Amino acid sequence: MLQISFAKQVMIWLTVIVGLTLAMPNAFYGRVEAHNDATYNAGTLISGGATQEEIDAMAAGWPSLLPSGLVNLGLDLRGGAHLLVEVQVTDVHESFLENFWPGVRDALAAERDTVGFVTREDSPAGELRVRVSETDGIARALELVRGLGRPVQSFTGAVASNIEVTNTGPVLTITLSEAEQVALNDRTMAQTLEIIRRRIDEVGTREPTIQRQGAERVLVQVPGVGSADEIIKLLGTTAQLTFNPVLGRTTDPDQTPGSGNVLYPAADEEGVFYILERRPVVTGEDLENAQLDFDQNGAPAVSFRFNTSAAREFGDYTLENIGSPFAIVLDQEVISAPTIQSHIPGGSGIITGRFTVEEATNLAVLLRSGALPAELTFLEERTIGPELGQDSIEAGRIACIVAGLAVLIYMIMGYGLFGVFANIALIINVGLMFGLLSTVGATLTLPGIAGIVLTIGMAVDANVIVFERIREELKTAKGPARAIELGYEKALSSIVDANITTFITAVILFTMGSGPVSGFAVTLGFGIITSVFTAIFVTRALIVLWFQRTRPKTIEV
Structure with missing residues (x-):
């Protein structure tokens, strides 16, 4: 029989309410952002010249009892700074050898009778050169300095010393081993x-x-x-x-x-x-x-x-x-x-x-x-101006609206009242997606907007599969209730299989990619989760509520 238990219906609609509540701050972005800045960055605002009265006014712009998580806008949407920097790791190598010198000096000075006087020689970058006055003590000096080394694991797994010590006559040359350079870097x-x-x-x-x-x-x-x-x-x-x-x-x-x-x-x-x-x-x-x-x-x-x-x-x-x-x-x-x-x-x-x-x-x-x-x-x-970011937001908004309207019109024309139910679930789906993005503090980029547009198109796929299965069952089933029930049962495996493979792709893109690729993967992955939830649970809950109220003898899908 076509029905959903009361407890399950409560869980479904409670999930929807919580998700939409978490997404709500994004509809009041400026006010919520000002509230968050006043709440969490008051010290920075004061040092920047803001007064306490201004900070209090910003904090009062959004009720503290309501969620205040936002979908953060990425560099391409908000504007900002892009920098690529190179770390001069050779400075650290030189600093290591500089700090290593006092230990070498003290170790050799403790056996002055054997190695003689110790002086530091001018040396190129990446080397520490030390001269001992007694040539007969070279072997002992090499032994003492090598003893100052510490074990380090190389990239092959072998354990080696962190320094290499050689000599040219009475001059010892100390350098970092390859394993230590990799570890230090x-x-x-x-x-x-x-x-x-x-x-x-x-x-x-x-x-x-x-x-x-x-x-x-x-x-x-x-x-x-x-x-x-x-x-x-x-x-x-x-x-x-x-x-x-x-x-x-x-x-x-x-x-x-x-x-x-x-x-x-x-x-x-x-x-x-x-x-x-x-x-x-x-x-x-x-x-x-x-x-x-x-x-x-x-x-x-x-x-x-x-x-x-x-x-x-x-x-x-x-x-x-x-x-x-x-x-x-x-x-x-x-x-x-x-x-x-x-x-x-x-x-x-x-x-x-x-x-x-x-x-x-x-x-x-x-x-x-x-x-x-x-x-x-x-x-x-380089600096990306906020005007360019605003243009991107407007273009993304238009793309989402056009895609959404096209899908809404198609579903109504193709499936009638059931298409209306799918459209309601689609709107809830977008809200839940923004609720998830806000909860994890994800950053929305321009490719992320592309992921949302793609999700809108994909969101009704599951409903289309279900509705087509219901059409087929109507030709053989005894009644509309049984047709709807069988339609969902037989479509479930296809929906899960198709979305799992796409979700795996999104996970791989997020794990292996960076920057724009990760932004696209995040919205795509969250969109798949919310799409499956709304298609399997929300749309079905709407159909069950409608069916229990009207009890139609026949249905048009």
């Missing part, structure tokens, strides 16, 4: 991706695309920003913060700082350079927090706080060096060189300078998110 790229994501997320941008491209490149797409320069300024700074002891000042840029020291320019004093100890007291990696603040004169500044161990080291250093200057260095520029007036035990401080509010806010973001492990080179940059 992977770690560098993973860290770079995470820090880029943190920096962009902290300034309140919506749904950026950050993907690794090849071995050493990263694709960054940020919808909603006015210019690619904004993102370049945010990403172009490595934000390597260090606190170094000051040995002197000079105006000679060519002055030799001496072994173990560096010469860095002053950020605020043109022509002034500081001679600093190369090894810092503490670094920005030890920061627990950094945020916008104001100094005693009301000028923008950045306050910071170290973690427990770094706070202790910093406190001990300030206690032992009262009256001596120390430098706050950001990306090899001395932004401040104050004199230590007293013991600083708490591990907190403030960075002052000629900052604007925006510059101080960005510096705080950079310090909180951490230093980039390597410099970024911008290979490609």
Whole structure:
């Protein structure tokens, strides 16, 4: 008998109501987006000049009890910045060898009687050259330096040392092994991706695309920003913060700082350079927090706080060096060189300078998110204007309307009242699809709109199969109720088979593809899920409700 249990009907219509409720915020996109920004990015809005009253008004534009999830618009719909950057992983190799040198020096110095005096030689990038004075101690020196290596698993699965040590006479040459280079590059790229994501997320941008491209490149797409320069300024700074002891000042840029020291320019004093100890007291990696603040004169500044161990080291250093200057260095520029007036035990401080509010806010973001492990080179940059995105949205909307109307008219002309039921299910289907996209926070791109248009066309396929089966059963079945029931039963396997194969294709496209391909796959996959649900359950529920009310003796499909 043609019927659906009360419990099943409740579940079907409850699912429809929940899905349409989740999709509803997209009909009031501007108001909901302003509400979300005021709720989740109030700090960013305030630093950008918004008042608390304006933020409260934005938050009140949408009831907090209602869902506020939106389908995020991609770069091609909203406009924004597109960047392709290359990570200079060789910088990390050089930094590794630079940090490896003190260990080599100490290990060889401990056996000076055997290897003699140890000096560091000038070497090309990617190498560390060390000279020992006793040629008879070369073998022992090789053994000691190789012993400093650490095991690393190569791409073949074998375990090898992270360094390779050779000698030419009394000079030892230390380089990274191939396995360590691969592992170091992977770690560098993973860290770079995470820090880029943190920096962009902290300034309140919506749904950026950050993907690794090849071995050493990263694709960054940020919808909603006015210019690619904004993102370049945010990403172009490595934000390597260090606190170094000051040995002197000079105006000679060519002055030799001496072994173990560096010469860095002053950020605020043109022509002034500081001679600093190369090894810092503490670094920005030890920061627990950094945020916008104001100094005693009301000028923008950045306050910071170290973690427990770094706070202790910093406190001990300030206690032992009262009256001596120390430098706050950001990306090899001395932004401040104050004199230590007293013991600083708490591990907190403030960075002052000629900052604007925006510059101080960005510096705080950079310090909180951490230093980039390597410099970024911008290979490609372009800004997509919002006008182009709006044109794409209008074109996509027209395509959806035309496709939808064509399908609606065809179904009514082809199947009469049953076509009306299919059309109602189609409208619900589109709403449920947007509800799913909003729930997962998916990004809608122009190819995604193509996926929606395709879904509209495919959505009635299942209904067409069912209705055709009902037509066939009407010729042999005893009555319309039995014909409808058999039509759904016999069409089910065909519907499931056809949609499973298409869904598998969508999964493969999403897994293997990137960018526009992924956007198309997401909408196609969600469209298949909602289409099957509406065709098998919603349309049938509508037919059952109609049939139980009217009890027709014959039906026209």
